Amino acid sequence: MAKITPLFSLKNLLVVSLALNVSLIWRAMHESEKCNFDSSFSLQQQRRSVMAGCVLKEKEHVSERTHLSLSSSPSPSPSPSSSLTSTDIQSQDGGERIINVDHGDPTMYEKYWQKVGDKTTIVIPGWQSLSYFSDVRNLCWFLEPEFAKEVVRLHKVVGNAITENHHIVVGTGSTQLFQAALYALSSQDASEPISVVSAAPYYSSYPSITDCVKSRLYKWAGDAKRFNKDGPYIELVTSPNNPDGSVRQSVVNRSGGILVHDLAYYWPQYTSITYPADHDLMLFTVSKSTGHAGTRIGWALVKDTEVAKKMTKYIELNTIGVSKDSQLRAAKVLKVVSDSCKPSGSEDECFFEFTNHQMSTRWKQLRMAVQKSGLFSVPELPSQFCTFLGRAFEPQPAFAWLKCEQEIEDCESFLKGNKILTRSGKHFGFSPKYVRISMLDRDENYNLFVQRLSKILS
Numbered sequence: 001m002a003k004i005t006p007l008f009s010l011k012n013l014l015v016v017s018l019a020l021n022v023s024l025i026w027r028a029m030h031e032s033e034k035c036n037f038d039s040s041f042s043l044q045q046q047r048r049s050v051m052a053g054c055v056l057k058e059k060e061h062v063s064e065r066t067h068l069s070l071s072s073s074p075s076p077s078p079s080p081s082s083s084l085t086s087t088d089i090q091s092q093d094g095g096e097r098i099i100n101v102d103h104g105d106p107t108m109y110e111k112y113w114q115k116v117g118d119k120t121t122i123v124i125p126g127w128q129s130l131s132y133f134s135d136v137r138n139l140c141w142f143l144e145p146e147f148a149k150e151v152v153r154l155h156k157v158v159g160n161a162i163t164e165n166h167h168i169v170v171g172t173g174s175t176q177l178f179q180a181a182l183y184a185l186s187s188q189d190a191s192e193p194i195s196v197v198s199a200a201p202y203y204s205s206y207p208s209i210t211d212c213v214k215s216r217l218y219k220w221a222g223d224a225k226r227f228n229k230d231g232p233y234i235e236l237v238t239s240p241n242n243p244d245g246s247v248r249q250s251v252v253n254r255s256g257g258i259l260v261h262d263l264a265y266y267w268p269q270y271t272s273i274t275y276p277a278d279h280d281l282m283l284f285t286v287s288k289s290t291g292h293a294g295t296r297i298g299w300a301l302v303k304d305t306e307v308a309k310k311m312t313k314y315i316e317l318n319t320i321g322v323s324k325d326s327q328l329r330a331a332k333v334l335k336v337v338s339d340s341c342k343p344s345g346s347e348d349e350c351f352f353e354f355t356n357h358q359m360s361t362r363w364k365q366l367r368m369a370v371q372k373s374g375l376f377s378v379p380e381l382p383s384q385f386c387t388f389l390g391r392a393f394e395p396q397p398a399f400a401w402l403k404c405e406q407e408i409e410d411c412e413s414f415l416k417g418n419k420i421l422t423r424s425g426k427h428f429g430f431s432p433k434y435v436r437i438s439m440l441d442r443d444e445n446y447n448l449f450v451q452r453l454s455k456i457l458s
Contacts, residue, residue, distance in 0.1 A: 109291025142321030184310030245397025
Protein backbone atom coordinates (compact mmCIF):
# COMPACT_ATOMS: atom_id res chain seq x y z
CA MET A 1 0.00 0.00 0.00
CA ALA A 2 1.41 3.39 -0.95
CA LYS A 3 2.33 5.79 1.87
CA ILE A 4 0.30 8.98 2.26
CA THR A 5 2.44 12.08 2.59
CA PRO A 6 1.46 14.65 5.27
CA LEU A 7 0.62 17.24 2.58
CA PHE A 8 -1.62 14.75 0.75
CA SER A 9 -3.28 13.74 4.02
CA LEU A 10 -4.06 17.32 5.09
CA LYS A 11 -5.47 18.21 1.69
CA ASN A 12 -7.66 15.14 1.50
CA LEU A 13 -8.85 15.43 5.10
CA LEU A 14 -10.39 18.75 4.10
CA VAL A 15 -12.02 17.18 1.03
CA VAL A 16 -13.34 14.20 3.02
CA SER A 17 -14.65 16.53 5.72
CA LEU A 18 -16.46 18.65 3.15
CA ALA A 19 -17.89 15.53 1.47
CA LEU A 20 -19.15 14.20 4.81
CA ASN A 21 -20.79 17.54 5.60
CA VAL A 22 -22.51 17.58 2.22
CA SER A 23 -23.64 13.98 2.73
CA LEU A 24 -25.08 14.83 6.15
CA ILE A 25 -26.89 17.86 4.72
CA TRP A 26 -28.45 15.78 1.96
CA ARG A 27 -29.45 13.07 4.45
CA ALA A 28 -31.02 15.67 6.73
CA MET A 29 -32.92 17.16 3.82
CA HIS A 30 -34.16 13.70 2.82
CA GLU A 31 -35.29 12.81 6.34
CA SER A 32 -36.93 16.21 6.73
CA GLU A 33 -38.92 15.67 3.55
CA LYS A 34 -40.14 12.26 4.78
CA CYS A 35 -41.02 13.38 8.30
CA ASN A 36 -42.62 16.73 7.48
CA PHE A 37 -45.19 15.96 4.81
CA ASP A 38 -47.18 19.11 5.35
CA SER A 39 -44.12 21.26 4.66
CA SER A 40 -43.94 19.76 1.17
CA PHE A 41 -46.99 21.81 0.35
CA SER A 42 -45.59 25.14 1.57
CA LEU A 43 -43.90 25.99 -1.72
CA GLN A 44 -47.02 24.94 -3.55
CA GLN A 45 -49.10 27.29 -1.40
CA GLN A 46 -46.59 30.11 -1.98
CA ARG A 47 -46.96 29.66 -5.71
CA ARG A 48 -50.75 29.68 -5.32
CA SER A 49 -50.50 32.97 -3.43
CA VAL A 50 -48.57 34.49 -6.33
CA MET A 51 -51.46 33.65 -8.63
CA ALA A 52 -53.83 35.04 -6.02
CA GLY A 53 -51.99 38.35 -6.21
CA CYS A 54 -52.91 38.49 -9.87
CA VAL A 55 -56.59 37.69 -9.35
CA LEU A 56 -57.83 38.22 -5.82
CA LYS A 57 -61.08 36.40 -6.33
CA GLU A 58 -59.15 33.27 -7.44
CA LYS A 59 -57.14 32.92 -4.23
CA GLU A 60 -57.08 29.14 -4.27
CA HIS A 61 -56.58 28.68 -8.00
CA VAL A 62 -53.40 27.16 -9.39
CA SER A 63 -52.81 27.65 -13.11
CA GLU A 64 -51.19 25.19 -15.53
CA ARG A 65 -48.51 27.73 -16.28
CA THR A 66 -47.47 28.62 -12.73
CA HIS A 67 -48.19 25.55 -10.67
CA LEU A 68 -45.02 24.40 -8.92
CA SER A 69 -43.95 20.91 -9.91
CA LEU A 70 -43.73 18.53 -6.96
CA SER A 71 -43.68 15.45 -9.17
CA SER A 72 -42.11 12.39 -7.65
CA SER A 73 -41.18 11.06 -11.08
CA PRO A 74 -37.53 10.14 -11.57
CA SER A 75 -35.36 11.52 -14.33
CA PRO A 76 -36.10 9.96 -17.70
CA SER A 77 -34.31 6.73 -18.49
CA PRO A 78 -33.95 4.94 -21.81
CA SER A 79 -35.23 1.73 -20.19
CA PRO A 80 -39.03 1.62 -20.00
CA SER A 81 -40.27 1.94 -16.44
CA SER A 82 -43.37 -0.03 -17.35
CA SER A 83 -41.23 -3.17 -16.97
CA LEU A 84 -41.28 -2.67 -13.20
CA THR A 85 -43.47 -5.17 -11.37
CA SER A 86 -45.99 -4.18 -8.71
CA THR A 87 -43.63 -5.57 -6.08
CA ASP A 88 -40.79 -3.39 -7.43
CA ILE A 89 -42.98 -0.28 -7.31
CA GLN A 90 -44.25 -1.03 -3.82
CA SER A 91 -40.75 -1.64 -2.48
CA GLN A 92 -39.55 1.67 -3.93
CA ASP A 93 -42.53 3.54 -2.48
CA GLY A 94 -43.22 2.24 1.00
CA GLY A 95 -46.26 4.53 1.06
CA GLU A 96 -44.10 7.56 1.73
CA ARG A 97 -43.64 9.11 -1.70
CA ILE A 98 -45.76 12.12 -2.65
CA ILE A 99 -47.48 11.47 -5.96
CA ASN A 100 -48.26 14.60 -7.96
CA VAL A 101 -50.95 14.11 -10.60
CA ASP A 102 -52.13 17.72 -10.44
CA HIS A 103 -50.44 19.23 -13.46
CA GLY A 104 -50.53 18.08 -17.07
CA ASP A 105 -46.80 17.81 -17.75
CA PRO A 106 -46.75 15.39 -20.73
CA THR A 107 -43.66 13.36 -19.83
CA MET A 108 -45.49 10.17 -20.90
CA TYR A 109 -44.39 10.98 -24.43
CA GLU A 110 -40.68 10.58 -23.65
CA LYS A 111 -40.86 6.87 -24.37
CA TYR A 112 -41.85 7.39 -28.01
CA TRP A 113 -39.31 10.13 -28.66
CA GLN A 114 -36.54 8.05 -27.10
CA LYS A 115 -37.39 5.31 -29.60
CA VAL A 116 -37.27 7.78 -32.49
CA GLY A 117 -33.79 8.87 -31.47
CA ASP A 118 -32.07 11.62 -33.44
CA LYS A 119 -34.70 12.00 -36.16
CA THR A 120 -36.04 15.15 -34.51
CA THR A 121 -32.61 16.62 -33.85
CA ILE A 122 -31.93 19.97 -35.52
CA VAL A 123 -28.80 22.09 -35.78
CA ILE A 124 -29.22 25.87 -35.88
CA PRO A 125 -26.10 27.78 -37.03
CA GLY A 126 -25.18 30.92 -35.12
CA TRP A 127 -25.90 33.15 -38.09
CA GLN A 128 -29.42 31.80 -38.62
CA SER A 129 -32.63 33.40 -37.29
CA LEU A 130 -31.08 36.75 -36.42
CA SER A 131 -33.92 38.84 -37.84
CA TYR A 132 -37.23 39.52 -36.13
CA PHE A 133 -38.96 38.75 -39.41
CA SER A 134 -39.78 35.37 -40.92
CA ASP A 135 -41.92 36.24 -43.93
CA VAL A 136 -42.92 39.89 -44.36
CA ARG A 137 -45.43 38.87 -47.05
CA ASN A 138 -47.38 36.84 -44.52
CA LEU A 139 -50.07 38.38 -42.34
CA CYS A 140 -48.36 36.72 -39.35
CA TRP A 141 -44.91 38.04 -40.22
CA PHE A 142 -43.05 36.05 -37.53
CA LEU A 143 -44.52 32.69 -38.64
CA GLU A 144 -41.75 30.41 -39.94
CA PRO A 145 -42.78 29.02 -43.38
CA GLU A 146 -41.50 25.54 -42.50
CA PHE A 147 -43.63 25.41 -39.37
CA ALA A 148 -46.72 26.60 -41.26
CA LYS A 149 -46.16 23.91 -43.90
CA GLU A 150 -45.94 21.13 -41.30
CA VAL A 151 -49.04 22.38 -39.47
CA VAL A 152 -51.06 22.16 -42.67
CA ARG A 153 -49.63 18.74 -43.48
CA LEU A 154 -50.33 17.28 -40.03
CA HIS A 155 -53.96 18.41 -40.05
CA LYS A 156 -54.40 16.80 -43.47
CA VAL A 157 -52.81 13.54 -42.31
CA VAL A 158 -54.98 13.34 -39.17
CA GLY A 159 -58.11 14.91 -40.67
CA ASN A 160 -59.00 16.83 -37.50
CA ALA A 161 -59.15 20.38 -38.88
CA ILE A 162 -59.62 22.35 -42.10
CA THR A 163 -56.73 24.68 -42.85
CA GLU A 164 -57.95 26.03 -46.19
CA ASN A 165 -59.34 29.58 -45.95
CA HIS A 166 -57.75 29.95 -42.51
CA HIS A 167 -54.82 32.12 -41.48
CA ILE A 168 -52.21 30.47 -39.26
CA VAL A 169 -51.15 32.56 -36.27
CA VAL A 170 -48.30 31.13 -34.20
CA GLY A 171 -48.01 31.81 -30.47
CA THR A 172 -45.93 30.97 -27.43
CA GLY A 173 -48.24 28.14 -26.50
CA SER A 174 -52.02 28.25 -26.75
CA THR A 175 -52.18 30.44 -23.62
CA GLN A 176 -50.76 33.42 -25.47
CA LEU A 177 -53.04 32.70 -28.41
CA PHE A 178 -56.04 32.64 -26.07
CA GLN A 179 -55.07 36.08 -24.76
CA ALA A 180 -54.53 37.29 -28.33
CA ALA A 181 -57.98 36.02 -29.29
CA LEU A 182 -59.64 37.88 -26.41
CA TYR A 183 -57.86 41.06 -27.48
CA ALA A 184 -58.80 40.61 -31.12
CA LEU A 185 -62.45 39.79 -30.49
CA SER A 186 -63.10 42.63 -28.04
CA SER A 187 -64.41 46.03 -29.12
CA GLN A 188 -62.06 48.91 -28.41
CA ASP A 189 -65.02 51.31 -28.16
CA ALA A 190 -67.36 49.27 -25.95
CA SER A 191 -68.78 50.96 -22.86
CA GLU A 192 -67.98 47.90 -20.73
CA PRO A 193 -65.78 44.79 -21.00
CA ILE A 194 -67.16 41.90 -23.06
CA SER A 195 -68.12 38.86 -20.99
CA VAL A 196 -66.03 35.68 -21.36
CA VAL A 197 -67.73 32.40 -20.42
CA SER A 198 -67.24 28.64 -20.62
CA ALA A 199 -69.43 25.75 -19.49
CA ALA A 200 -68.46 24.24 -16.14
CA PRO A 201 -66.43 22.25 -15.51
CA TYR A 202 -64.16 24.55 -17.49
CA TYR A 203 -60.37 24.69 -17.78
CA SER A 204 -59.14 25.99 -14.42
CA SER A 205 -56.82 28.63 -15.90
CA TYR A 206 -59.48 30.40 -18.00
CA PRO A 207 -60.62 32.74 -15.19
CA SER A 208 -57.14 33.80 -14.07
CA ILE A 209 -55.79 34.24 -17.60
CA THR A 210 -58.82 36.34 -18.55
CA ASP A 211 -58.73 38.61 -15.51
CA CYS A 212 -55.00 38.71 -14.78
CA VAL A 213 -54.32 42.09 -16.42
CA LYS A 214 -57.75 43.45 -15.41
CA SER A 215 -58.37 44.59 -18.96
CA ARG A 216 -61.16 47.04 -19.74
CA LEU A 217 -61.79 45.07 -22.94
CA TYR A 218 -62.95 41.74 -21.47
CA LYS A 219 -63.73 40.05 -18.16
CA TRP A 220 -64.48 36.56 -16.88
CA ALA A 221 -68.23 35.96 -16.42
CA GLY A 222 -68.23 32.34 -15.26
CA ASP A 223 -70.27 29.30 -16.24
CA ALA A 224 -71.74 29.57 -19.74
CA LYS A 225 -74.74 27.47 -18.67
CA ARG A 226 -75.74 30.19 -16.21
CA PHE A 227 -74.98 33.19 -18.40
CA ASN A 228 -78.08 35.26 -19.20
CA LYS A 229 -76.77 38.76 -19.78
CA ASP A 230 -77.82 40.64 -22.89
CA GLY A 231 -75.20 41.88 -25.29
CA PRO A 232 -72.02 40.50 -26.82
CA TYR A 233 -70.03 37.71 -25.23
CA ILE A 234 -67.16 35.32 -25.98
CA GLU A 235 -67.78 31.63 -25.30
CA LEU A 236 -64.86 29.24 -24.96
CA VAL A 237 -65.69 25.78 -26.28
CA THR A 238 -63.07 23.24 -25.20
CA SER A 239 -63.53 19.94 -27.00
CA PRO A 240 -62.55 17.39 -25.85
CA ASN A 241 -63.02 19.22 -22.59
CA ASN A 242 -60.40 19.77 -19.93
CA PRO A 243 -61.05 18.40 -17.28
CA ASP A 244 -63.75 15.79 -18.03
CA GLY A 245 -62.94 14.76 -21.61
CA SER A 246 -66.45 15.32 -22.96
CA VAL A 247 -67.10 16.39 -26.55
CA ARG A 248 -68.60 19.87 -26.46
CA GLN A 249 -70.58 22.44 -28.40
CA SER A 250 -71.60 25.98 -27.50
CA VAL A 251 -74.33 26.26 -24.88
CA VAL A 252 -75.26 29.96 -24.67
CA ASN A 253 -76.68 30.40 -28.20
CA ARG A 254 -77.64 34.07 -27.75
CA SER A 255 -77.28 36.92 -30.19
CA GLY A 256 -73.95 38.73 -30.18
CA GLY A 257 -71.95 35.64 -29.26
CA ILE A 258 -68.44 34.91 -30.54
CA LEU A 259 -67.01 31.40 -30.26
CA VAL A 260 -63.41 30.35 -29.61
CA HIS A 261 -62.82 26.60 -30.04
CA ASP A 262 -59.96 25.26 -27.92
CA LEU A 263 -59.09 21.97 -29.65
CA ALA A 264 -55.86 21.20 -27.79
CA TYR A 265 -56.99 17.60 -27.17
CA TYR A 266 -58.64 16.85 -30.52
CA TRP A 267 -56.01 14.26 -31.45
CA PRO A 268 -56.34 10.47 -31.94
CA GLN A 269 -54.57 9.46 -28.73
CA TYR A 270 -57.33 11.11 -26.67
CA THR A 271 -60.52 10.86 -28.71
CA SER A 272 -61.94 9.63 -32.01
CA ILE A 273 -61.48 11.98 -34.94
CA THR A 274 -65.05 12.15 -36.24
CA TYR A 275 -64.88 15.17 -38.57
CA PRO A 276 -62.45 17.89 -39.69
CA ALA A 277 -63.21 20.94 -37.53
CA ASP A 278 -63.96 24.08 -39.53
CA HIS A 279 -64.68 26.75 -36.93
CA ASP A 280 -63.95 30.48 -37.17
CA LEU A 281 -61.17 30.41 -34.57
CA MET A 282 -59.46 27.20 -33.42
CA LEU A 283 -56.58 26.82 -30.98
CA PHE A 284 -54.01 24.00 -31.00
CA THR A 285 -50.78 23.37 -29.12
CA VAL A 286 -47.65 21.26 -29.55
CA SER A 287 -47.63 20.38 -25.85
CA LYS A 288 -50.75 18.20 -26.01
CA SER A 289 -50.41 16.97 -29.60
CA THR A 290 -46.80 15.71 -29.46
CA GLY A 291 -45.85 16.19 -25.80
CA HIS A 292 -43.28 18.95 -26.39
CA ALA A 293 -44.59 21.33 -23.73
CA GLY A 294 -41.18 22.90 -23.17
CA THR A 295 -40.99 24.08 -26.78
CA ARG A 296 -43.82 26.54 -25.98
CA ILE A 297 -45.47 26.63 -29.40
CA GLY A 298 -49.13 26.75 -30.32
CA TRP A 299 -51.08 27.83 -33.36
CA ALA A 300 -54.47 29.28 -34.19
CA LEU A 301 -56.47 28.69 -37.36
CA VAL A 302 -58.43 31.89 -38.01
CA LYS A 303 -60.94 32.55 -40.80
CA ASP A 304 -61.43 36.29 -40.39
CA THR A 305 -58.51 38.30 -41.74
CA GLU A 306 -59.06 41.26 -39.39
CA VAL A 307 -59.17 38.98 -36.34
CA ALA A 308 -55.94 37.30 -37.46
CA LYS A 309 -54.32 40.73 -37.91
CA LYS A 310 -55.35 41.81 -34.42
CA MET A 311 -54.08 38.57 -32.90
CA THR A 312 -50.78 39.07 -34.69
CA LYS A 313 -50.63 42.65 -33.40
CA TYR A 314 -51.22 41.49 -29.83
CA ILE A 315 -48.33 39.01 -30.04
CA GLU A 316 -46.17 41.72 -31.61
CA LEU A 317 -46.91 44.03 -28.68
CA ASN A 318 -46.59 41.24 -26.13
CA THR A 319 -43.39 39.46 -27.21
CA ILE A 320 -42.40 40.98 -30.60
CA GLY A 321 -43.08 37.68 -32.29
CA VAL A 322 -42.41 34.05 -31.40
CA SER A 323 -39.08 32.21 -31.11
CA LYS A 324 -37.85 31.01 -34.50
CA ASP A 325 -35.77 28.31 -32.82
CA SER A 326 -38.87 26.85 -31.17
CA GLN A 327 -40.80 27.00 -34.42
CA LEU A 328 -38.05 25.17 -36.30
CA ARG A 329 -37.87 22.47 -33.65
CA ALA A 330 -41.66 22.11 -33.64
CA ALA A 331 -41.67 21.89 -37.45
CA LYS A 332 -39.19 19.02 -37.30
CA VAL A 333 -41.26 17.20 -34.67
CA LEU A 334 -44.50 17.60 -36.65
CA LYS A 335 -42.74 16.33 -39.78
CA VAL A 336 -41.58 13.18 -37.99
CA VAL A 337 -45.12 12.60 -36.68
CA SER A 338 -46.64 12.96 -40.16
CA ASP A 339 -43.95 10.77 -41.71
CA SER A 340 -44.56 8.02 -39.14
CA CYS A 341 -48.25 7.87 -40.06
CA LYS A 342 -47.94 7.87 -43.85
CA PRO A 343 -50.02 5.15 -45.56
CA SER A 344 -46.92 3.98 -47.40
CA GLY A 345 -45.46 2.93 -44.10
CA SER A 346 -42.51 4.04 -42.00
CA GLU A 347 -39.80 2.28 -40.05
CA ASP A 348 -41.17 4.07 -36.98
CA GLU A 349 -44.48 3.10 -35.41
CA CYS A 350 -47.20 5.66 -36.12
CA PHE A 351 -47.01 8.22 -33.34
CA PHE A 352 -50.76 8.29 -32.80
CA GLU A 353 -51.08 4.50 -32.78
CA PHE A 354 -48.35 4.28 -30.13
CA THR A 355 -49.76 7.03 -27.90
CA ASN A 356 -53.35 5.80 -28.35
CA HIS A 357 -52.23 2.43 -27.01
CA GLN A 358 -50.47 4.12 -24.09
CA MET A 359 -53.59 6.06 -23.15
CA SER A 360 -55.79 2.96 -23.53
CA THR A 361 -53.56 0.98 -21.17
CA ARG A 362 -53.57 3.75 -18.59
CA TRP A 363 -57.33 4.14 -18.62
CA LYS A 364 -57.78 0.38 -18.14
CA GLN A 365 -55.44 0.54 -15.15
CA LEU A 366 -57.34 3.49 -13.68
CA ARG A 367 -60.76 1.89 -14.08
CA MET A 368 -59.49 -1.30 -12.43
CA ALA A 369 -58.11 0.73 -9.51
CA VAL A 370 -61.36 2.67 -9.13
CA GLN A 371 -63.37 -0.54 -9.16
CA LYS A 372 -61.10 -2.21 -6.61
CA SER A 373 -61.21 0.74 -4.22
CA GLY A 374 -64.95 1.32 -4.28
CA LEU A 375 -64.52 4.94 -3.13
CA PHE A 376 -64.27 6.64 -6.50
CA SER A 377 -65.88 6.89 -9.92
CA VAL A 378 -64.91 8.27 -13.33
CA PRO A 379 -67.20 9.28 -16.22
CA GLU A 380 -68.34 6.74 -18.80
CA LEU A 381 -68.02 8.27 -22.27
CA PRO A 382 -69.52 6.70 -25.43
CA SER A 383 -67.37 5.06 -28.11
CA GLN A 384 -67.16 6.70 -31.53
CA PHE A 385 -65.60 5.64 -34.81
CA CYS A 386 -62.27 7.32 -35.52
CA THR A 387 -61.71 8.16 -39.19
CA PHE A 388 -57.95 8.33 -38.64
CA LEU A 389 -57.37 5.05 -36.79
CA GLY A 390 -60.19 3.26 -38.61
CA ARG A 391 -61.80 1.83 -35.49
CA ALA A 392 -64.16 2.82 -32.70
CA PHE A 393 -62.91 3.40 -29.16
CA GLU A 394 -64.00 5.09 -25.96
CA PRO A 395 -62.52 8.52 -25.25
CA GLN A 396 -59.35 8.31 -23.17
CA PRO A 397 -58.77 11.90 -22.06
CA ALA A 398 -55.51 13.42 -20.95
CA PHE A 399 -57.12 14.02 -17.55
CA ALA A 400 -59.37 11.87 -15.39
CA TRP A 401 -62.33 13.61 -13.77
CA LEU A 402 -62.40 11.57 -10.56
CA LYS A 403 -65.29 11.77 -8.10
CA CYS A 404 -65.05 10.83 -4.43
CA GLU A 405 -68.14 8.88 -3.44
CA GLN A 406 -69.90 8.27 -0.10
CA GLU A 407 -69.40 10.97 2.56
CA ILE A 408 -66.21 12.49 1.15
CA GLU A 409 -66.99 16.15 0.35
CA ASP A 410 -63.46 17.46 -0.27
CA CYS A 411 -61.81 14.97 -2.61
CA GLU A 412 -58.60 16.97 -3.02
CA SER A 413 -57.98 17.05 0.75
CA PHE A 414 -58.89 13.38 1.11
CA LEU A 415 -56.37 12.32 -1.53
CA LYS A 416 -53.80 14.74 -0.13
CA GLY A 417 -54.10 12.82 3.13
CA ASN A 418 -53.03 9.77 1.13
CA LYS A 419 -50.09 11.73 -0.33
CA ILE A 420 -51.68 12.16 -3.76
CA LEU A 421 -51.75 15.73 -5.11
CA THR A 422 -54.69 16.58 -7.37
CA ARG A 423 -56.64 19.68 -8.45
CA SER A 424 -60.02 20.28 -6.84
CA GLY A 425 -63.20 20.61 -8.84
CA LYS A 426 -63.77 24.05 -7.28
CA HIS A 427 -61.03 25.44 -9.52
CA PHE A 428 -63.09 24.29 -12.51
CA GLY A 429 -66.30 25.97 -11.35
CA PHE A 430 -67.60 22.65 -10.02
CA SER A 431 -68.06 20.56 -6.89
CA PRO A 432 -65.11 19.82 -4.56
CA LYS A 433 -66.23 16.18 -4.61
CA TYR A 434 -64.37 16.03 -7.94
CA VAL A 435 -60.66 16.30 -8.72
CA ARG A 436 -58.72 16.41 -11.95
CA ILE A 437 -55.94 13.87 -12.36
CA SER A 438 -53.24 13.99 -15.03
CA MET A 439 -52.89 10.83 -17.10
CA LEU A 440 -49.67 12.04 -18.75
CA ASP A 441 -46.90 11.45 -16.21
CA ARG A 442 -44.09 8.92 -16.65
CA ASP A 443 -44.93 5.25 -16.27
CA GLU A 444 -43.36 4.76 -12.85
CA ASN A 445 -45.25 7.65 -11.23
CA TYR A 446 -48.52 6.73 -12.94
CA ASN A 447 -48.24 3.04 -12.00
CA LEU A 448 -47.54 4.03 -8.41
CA PHE A 449 -50.58 6.32 -8.43
CA VAL A 450 -53.06 3.66 -9.62
CA GLN A 451 -51.61 1.12 -7.19
CA ARG A 452 -52.02 3.49 -4.23
CA LEU A 453 -55.50 4.53 -5.36
CA SER A 454 -56.62 0.90 -5.51
CA LYS A 455 -55.59 0.40 -1.88
CA ILE A 456 -57.78 3.24 -0.56
CA LEU A 457 -60.72 1.05 0.35
CA SER A 458 -64.26 1.94 1.29
